[in-house]
Amino acid sequence: MKFKILLVILIGTLISCQNIQTENKKYEAKWSSLSKHNESPQWFKDSKFGIYFHWGVYSVPEFNSEWYPRNMHLKDHKVYKYHLENYGHPSEFGYHDFVPMFKAEKFNSSEWARLFKDAGAKFAGPVAEHHDGFSMWASKVSPWNVYDKGPKKDIMMELKNSIEENDMKFIATFHHAKHLQRSKTINQENPLSHYPFLDDMPTSSNDPELSLLYGNMDENKWYENIWFGKLKEVIDNYSPDIIWFDYVLDEIPEKFRKKFAAYYLNNSNDKEVVIVRKQHDLPQSLSIEDLEQSRKNEIGNKTWMTDATVSDGSWSYTKNLKVKSASKVLHMLIDIVSKNGVLLLNVSPKANGEIPKNQIEVLESMGRWLKKNGESIYGTEAWYRFGEGPTVQPEGHFKNRDIFHKLEYSSKDIRYTVKNYDIYAIFLGEIKGNQKVILKSFSKEAITDLVRVKDVELLETRNKLNWNLESDGLHIEIPDGKYDELASVIKITTDG
Template structure:
């Protein structure tokens, strides 16, 4: 009897053990299944990513800002840390006169002076929202090797120096708390010192390797700022390490890259993209990667055009990054600012071609945004509050517009020509949403003026629309209009002007 009981016990123990092993294997398999990477580190896999989700297509406007140690001297532009080392130019002269020779007062010595004592992330986030932005965030790191977050990789960060606070973390909470998506911009691919047999590579290296200057130091701490180290170590531990650190800690919805990204070895660009997209997928984020040149395939990233834009409708969603100022991207003394109407017109033109505007602002070192920039943002935001229906969630019509003002060809090489563009009430841009077509006049329409929208002529539109209603948004007056196959849509404006910056005509067609 005792033997039988022992046999039965052993049998039950065996069954129980086998069942536990099965359950453990099942649980392990389930865990592996949940945590298995969705994207692998190859372009074919990464190309399955939806590079432009609907929320991004619909957003149309985002705001970011160049703010860092270069905001302390507030001279010239954000490339101060580079040009302060070159004799016979204004940056070097300014630096010597105000701070001393760069061999004695290096760029890193600005870190204690970057206080950000008046920085209010909640006020910034509210301003961006009131300006009409749908996403916002910082230049997390420029070319200068200074991290605008609490970094464990480099001591040159806002928690360990200067402000003694996690700037990016504070902004993430405030921006997402105001219902906006969060963007982080990275320019640090240029930070690595890349020498050539001909000497200093002026195009690629941000800090010059001049003897006796801090960028040539063998101090490991200074090397982390000035990018003076073994290349492979920098690519893996610094460039990629910083990307992963920001992804893990702040979960940005958009990561935007400046130029020179193509000089990061392909293996690390792939590793970044797979890591970011997989981490975003874990949080059900529809993440966006934006790049400037041919650094990543367009089937998994969005094209960006600096200080320029397309002169035709984009077949894919694209982006322009431009600054609200007339000069430097960072704050400098007496920095000029674009008129709000000019910024708005730029946005309208971009949206009419399936684009998105990333607008830069330039805070002071103390953490305040100058009044003239704030005023321009709020004036644009007030227009968007009233007429945003013609912007957000729209797409391009069959034509982007009509009128005498034409955008030049090309990318950044023609940015000066883009700066000189000035639209008038003779220029019209179109957007569409649902069964509505929006004709946006770039300026005020005179009272009782007869407008002819030639884009509605049969030879232009090809498929004539059946119009139910025409109205001037912001006016309650009934509008007289007529549609001619030969000439187009003729409209008589209201008895009083409606809007000074840009006038929206809403044309409802039959369903």
């Protein structure tokens, strides 16, 4: 009798556990189910600014770009010639030979995290894996990782701990959809694959270990074991708040993209997680749209993201890398935020783990400005109009990146944000003292009947300003003085 009672209790417990598991696994691997996910939680909308970094084995040669591992195999490319002169023929000194040289001996996750926090970032994290197949975490999926080779430590775990200790969310970016070799004919290179399949080169090796680095393996096994396997490993062991994808994601069969999304959402430990993608590689209802090195020219109806780099060239560190001015990076952030966007800014550490001084100076300048004026950025929304001024910018997307790089704003260019009953007018340059400015977006023709101004102040000084609302806009008197050379913010308080 006791045995029967115990059996009934055991069966009941098993059924109960199964029911709990079913409740936890609330998303099915179907777009209709996955689209129920809130793709843009409030914390992400409010964050506005995050930092990541292209740092890995490709940082070792310090030449050209993070695409060194591909271009070193292409005879007509300058990287091939550089590699030949400095390291030898790629058949004799392959990309895998750089791995022991990636030591990260000066890397300090605590210093990095403090720098990012002081810069004003609300989330931060690494390029988890670029196109090259080398993982920046302690991986059991592939031996080509920072724990087993190179630095011989779990870079991602150190970063995660330090970033979260500094009250930032954790992002991991994945670029590994391009890792698979999609051409298996000798002397072929495929634009959808990072490594070319070349005779007598390590990229065409059948060595089981080398093939895991160079992506020369069975396609179906790669999708399951490598593409999904690495994502699963990072989700299980590092629990990122944001997973961001580079392009070529649409080359991953749909069933695996659905499988990833369902697994991530069902194993998020009750966190409000975010998925970011480019183009139309995942449904908009499930994910955030990213515009690389470009941005929207109007207010987005949903939260969106721009990923851009602090430099004017390579995303990874190279010798003599030119860095953008702090004003250019800050103006980009302000423009993005005024249009309902979020900036993901890349920095480029050296292979040894040092972040160059000129990049640090840009981040520190941004941090000082955001410390004074952050209320005009964080937690804000787009106003009815993103801004006004003479500078015209193109429609977004990567093809127009060079035009965006050349954009130069002035204090005549103004961007607006709003929070509760406060409207912020941000001047993209040093505002001159002893003058009157007119905010035309407050003209009677536009919204005068809808907005009742109560108070106007200059945020950096907290001084009240004289103002008058007229038919052509809001007239504001700027007193004599010297103001922030990066940007100035006028806070307009209304009664709703």
